[in-house]
Amino acid sequence: MRTAVLGGGHGCYAAAAELSEKGHEVWLWRRDANAFAPVTESRAIKVKDRHGVRTVAIAHPTTDLAEAVTNAELIVIPLPAIAQEGLAGQVAPLLRDGQVIFLPPGTLGSIVFAQAMAKAGNHADVAIAETGTLPYLVRKHGPTSIVVSGYATRLPTGIYPSRLAGHALPILQRAYPSIEPIEDALSGALMNAGPVIHPPLILLNAGPLEHFESWDIHNEGTQPAIRRVTTALDRERMDVREALGYGAPHFPLADHYDESGDEWMYGRRAHGELTDSGDWREKIDLQTHRYMREDTALGLALLVSIGRWAGCPTPVASGLLAVASAVTGEDLYAGGRTLEALGLAELDRAGMDKVMTDGL
Incomplete structure (x- = not known):
């Protein structure tokens, strides 16, 4: 599945590495080209977790947001909620029918992205998912290295708007089988730990x-x-x-x-x-x-x-x-x-x- 991971934080690198290991075609986007250079040059992230130490290839590290987002089925945004408003304005014009955005966690960021789409005049049918936590207990240990202390085993997740849940949940569960459906995005926001x-x-x-x-x-x-x-x-x-x-x-x-x-x-x-x-x-x-x-x-x-x-x-x-x-x-x-x-x-x-x- 073609998947975009947006951001350069701890969780973003963990998501790019895990989803790549699962066989998904990952486009990892980061705004800061200089900070991202070690990954764009090596096209890899070094992971240490309970399974050992290994180097995971990242298919498409990029600083071009449109390149990452436009054709992605799933867009994973494991960034702090404080980054959502600025990013939503950039992403909103690029979205198209059928795409799924995953905000782990969301803090009702689904509404932030929906409002940004409305402001951009984009009326595409996009599902936005909110869950209770980042799927990883992770810290960076260098420009291309992460240490993952734990992986989420249960992710209670609500979909905005919930009428799109039947479409969105199978896509999300291909990436994160630990997702458990709950009522809607407000319920998802109230799961935020x-x-x-x-x-x-x-x-x-x-x-x-x-x-x-x-x-x-x-x-x-x-x-x-x-x-x-x-x-x-x-x-x-x-x-x-x-x-x-x-x-x-x-x-x-x-x-x-x-x-x-x-x-x-x-x-x-x-x-x-x-x-x-x-x-x-x-x-x-x-x-x-x-x-x-x-x-x-x-x-x-x-x-x-x-x-x-x-x-x-x-x-x-x-x-x-x-x-x-x-x-x-x-x-x-x-x-x-x-x-x-x-x-x-x-x-x-x-x-x-x-x-x-x-x-x-």
């Missing part, structure tokens, strides 16, 4: 993050008190899902930490594999890091706004967002990705269902 796991970890570890040269929020930074906050925050996410009528399984984050519980998105041993790798011992700038700019400013703001719209209180999410606003010196709700910012807050439930089913 990033806004649940990362805001408590960075805000409740703010002291050591600013004091030490590096700190592992997933190892010594994950203590019982912080876990209790995360559990309460996740309960709010699940309450919002239930208030909107979305059914179980809700993929509670507690299962990520409990090897004896239900299998979570990365399987039962993922947290131990992540901390054992040492790759998440890093310097996190609380002003600029994606855990603040993506998972908090966008993801947590979205959760709070959906809770308000659904009439479902989210006091822990709202409190964390207020603390994050104090840390950054910004009103993160006012500048966040909310239903208000997306132009959806005035819809009633029937109107939202129609948008999620039929599109804008």
